């Protein structure tokens with residue numbers, strides 16, 4: 001049952017007696033709770049926020065609505081990790097409720113300054129006519145982990161020429177100057193990102209729009225922009241809303257993608273870049289957010305979900321999770337995402353298999369489970385279709401295969417279990433040409449993340465199979481191929 005506006009915009013202190021305890025009990029009974037992904041204790045999780053390394057530990061916050069699977073009053077929920085593998089819930093990081101964030105602490109980012117971790121976020125407010133007014137706000141965490149909000153927003157107005165869809169500051173430092181980009185919508189209802197500059201994180205000067213070479217109507221709003229430099233390239237990530245589907249591209253309700261270019265000119269704001277590419281080819285990926293690891297790697301985490309869609313766990317009182325952390329690099333002008341090597345710590349109980357298949361299906365008995373990592377390499381590709389069925393039993397299965405004639409990768413979740421909204425479709429494809437394939441799957445109770453040839457493409461998706469669907473089968477059709485496979489349990 002959908003909540004009313006009044007129910008959605010309650011603060012946590014306004015919970016009805018036992019409301020959260022009851023919700024927690026209901027959620028404990030849900031068969032789709034994840035084993036190793038970050039998920040909300042109750043309610044809805046969306047964007048990752050404030051990912052950072054501070055005071056000897058990783059901090060990661062996320063957008064959280066406590067009372068159910070709805071986009072209502074948002075909090076920043078705080079988690080920490082020493083190793084990026086296991087995360088500990090700290091609790092609420094930033095609470096809404098001041099005049100500048102009365103209707104939600106929206107997305108933002110973190111930066112260390114003077115031994116403190118500064119958290120810059122969008123304060124969402126609604127006036128008596130339910131018109132949105134965004135403020136860019138600041139909080140900071142001290143070394144004892146106490147988080148305090150500043151009394152006033154650091155950016156109180158939306159610059160001329162933009163609507164109230166103005167949010168998600170991502171902050172960084174270059175030499176002695178701080179910069180931040182903010183996702184924006186022009187008055188003519190097209191999306192862009194704008195740049196601000198500051199010498200102290202408190203006083204921000206509007207610089208203007210990032211000048212990309214994309215068409216001026218590239219979506220109606222850009223959410224969650226993120227700019228950084230990697231191997232001497234400038235990289236802009238953002239989540240544009242409103243791109244029309246185009247062949248295999250832009251199949252999800254909203255998109256997430258990247259531009260690789262020369263480093264952004266911070267004076268002229270000119271950004272010379274190549275074409276826009278989607279970061280992910282699966283069904284459920286949005287609002288990605290990056291940081292630098294302690295040893296200087298650029299790490300990305302995304303929301304494994306999308307706005308404005310119903311998910312099967314809604315009926316159990318919760319929704320969504322975050323992706324595993326991925327390490328970014330550039331290979332031949334392309335942004336590559338690889339699972340971070342820290343995850344190897346989770347590997348247990350290794351099993352291996354090697355076989356050649358010719359127009360047949362082979363169930364590998366040793367390879368079963370709900371939560372695992374599985375890598376298979378395919379050589380001597382003579383077949384047209386070469387693939388895997390996993391989280392399978394009887395009629396249920398999730399299928400991923402390579403079509404060597406059409407030269408495409410295909411993820412099919414039409415038989416994955418409980419289905420999602422029909423208009424979202426059941427198949428995602430991606431053109432891909434290779435004579436050898438290495439497929440790495442991270443499967444959890446209700447998700448899969450598939451990395452192809454060490455991160456050249458990624459398919460991220462929720463799936464909602466029965467707990468009995470644990471089997472793994474490999475197959476070829478119209479010819480033969482050799483498989484070398486290994487699986488580790490993550491349970």
Ligand code: FRU
Nearest residue numbers: 047063074106107167223287
């Ligand atoms: C993206 C987003 C952000 C916003 C947040 C609110 O999913 O809409 O633009 O800050 O979620 O939860």
